[in-house]
Amino acid sequence: MHEEILKREHKAEKQRKEEMRYDQMDCLLLAGEEKTERTIPVCETVFPEKFADLNAVREVLLTPEKQVYALIAPAFMGQFGEGVSPGAIRAALKRAGFSGMVEVAVFADILTLKEALEFDRHVNRDTDFLLTSCCCPVWVSMIRNIYGELVPYMPGAVSPMIAAGRAVKKMHPDAVTVFIGPCLAKKKEAKEPDICDAIDVVLTFQETAMLFEAMGIAPQQMEEDASEHSSGAGRIYARTGGVSEAVVRTVEQLHPGRKIAVRPMQADGGKACKQMIEAIQEGKTEANFFEGMGCVGGCVGGPRALLPREEGSAYVDHYGKEALYQTPLENPYVIELLEKLGFSTVEDFLEKSDLLTRHF
Ligand code: SF4
Numbered sequence: 001m002h003e004e005i006l007k008r009e010h011k012a013e014k015q016r017k018e019e020m021r022y023d024q025m026d027c028l029l030l031a032g033e034e035k036t037e038r039t040i041p042v043c044e045t046v047f048p049e050k051f052a053d054l055n056a057v058r059e060v061l062l063t064p065e066k067q068v069y070a071l072i073a074p075a076f077m078g079q080f081g082e083g084v085s086p087g088a089i090r091a092a093l094k095r096a097g098f099s100g101m102v103e104v105a106v107f108a109d110i111l112t113l114k115e116a117l118e119f120d121r122h123v124n125r126d127t128d129f130l131l132t133s134c135c136c137p138v139w140v141s142m143i144r145n146i147y148g149e150l151v152p153y154m155p156g157a158v159s160p161m162i163a164a165g166r167a168v169k170k171m172h173p174d175a176v177t178v179f180i181g182p183c184l185a186k187k188k189e190a191k192e193p194d195i196c197d198a199i200d201v202v203l204t205f206q207e208t209a210m211l212f213e214a215m216g217i218a219p220q221q222m223e224e225d226a227s228e229h230s231s232g233a234g235r236i237y238a239r240t241g242g243v244s245e246a247v248v249r250t251v252e253q254l255h256p257g258r259k260i261a262v263r264p265m266q267a268d269g270g271k272a273c274k275q276m277i278e279a280i281q282e283g284k285t286e287a288n289f290f291e292g293m294g295c296v297g298g299c300v301g302g303p304r305a306l307l308p309r310e311e312g313s314a315y316v317d318h319y320g321k322e323a324l325y326q327t328p329l330e331n332p333y334v335i336e337l338l339e340k341l342g343f344s345t346v347e348d349f350l351e352k353s354d355l356l357t358r359h360f
Pocket of ligand 1: 138139182183184294298301
């Protein structure tokens with residue numbers, strides 16, 4: 001009986017949220033100003049607090065002297081329409097007034113390399129293990145707030161979103177950084193005191209689609225503005241198992257035939273993450289690398305994705321296979337970027353990096 005009531009409440013809440021989403025979209029579209037390429041219709045009267053992030057982006061896009069960069073999450077493939085390429089999304093964002101689009105997958109590549117080096121350093125006996133720390137704020141919060149005894153097994157690293165924001169700001173100190181992804185938790189992560197220097201605004205895919213729609217921009221009709229640099233490893237971060245696969249491949253390349261290989265285990269969704277942690281605590285797993293994702297399916301199952309997670313996952317896998325390079329070690333752009341960011345040795349990369357390191 002109690003379960004029945006909970007189910008009904010959940011369904012009603014879901015429906016209420018869905019209705020609100022459409023209300024918001026109508027409101028955004030109806031409250032339109034005269035449309036020009038740099039004018040974004042916006043609702044300032046009906047749901048102002050719901051549009052705080054869209055309004056913030058609108059304001060900077062309307063300020064011609066501002067450089068505004070879109071940092072797009074690895075889950076973006078397929079989200080803005082069938083067959084819409086990364087180049088077309090870049091063109092659409094530039095039409096909206098952004099100065100450029102950076103694929104956060106490139107920074108997932110860089111964090112993969114860091115995680116692989118951390119594994120190499122810390123896992124040398126059969127009983128050693130590591131938790132991945134980098135990409136999901138829900139997983140990271142769970143470990144920090146509920147399972148503090150496991151924090152020493154989670155090397156301090158920022159997420160690819162934070163690394164991307166910091167890198168853009170290092171190269172363009174006055175730039176405004178806007179992260180675009182399927183996640184609501186990223187809005188909170190961007191405001192955490194020790195990392196709040198990286199990202200100015202977080203927009204969801206849904207908010208970005210509303211922005212395009214309100215400005216009359218159709219990504220599927222845009223000309224190609226191609227400039228992809230990520231490798232397969234960074235591209236598959238967006239779905240469950242992607243981080244583990246990326247680290248397995250990279251560790252194998254770093255040390256072929258390493259005595260202790262990466263034995264990954266993944267969990268997605270809160271319940272499964274909790275079960276995986278209990279398995280670690282009770283010594284009921286042989287794995288030595290644990291990846292947790294807050295959403296079922298990983299980021300492709302994020303709360304503000306535009307596609308069903310299976311479709312999103314298929315797009316992500318396809319894009320991963322299309323990459324010219326499969327790991328960050330093979331990718332000359334990643335190596336060049338690391339040099340540009342001031343990393344010349346492995347020690348710099350692991351220890352002295354204000355850009356990538358975080359203290360939990
Ligand atoms: S798995 Fe979900 S909560 Fe975690 S980063 Fe991805 S979208 Fe956000």
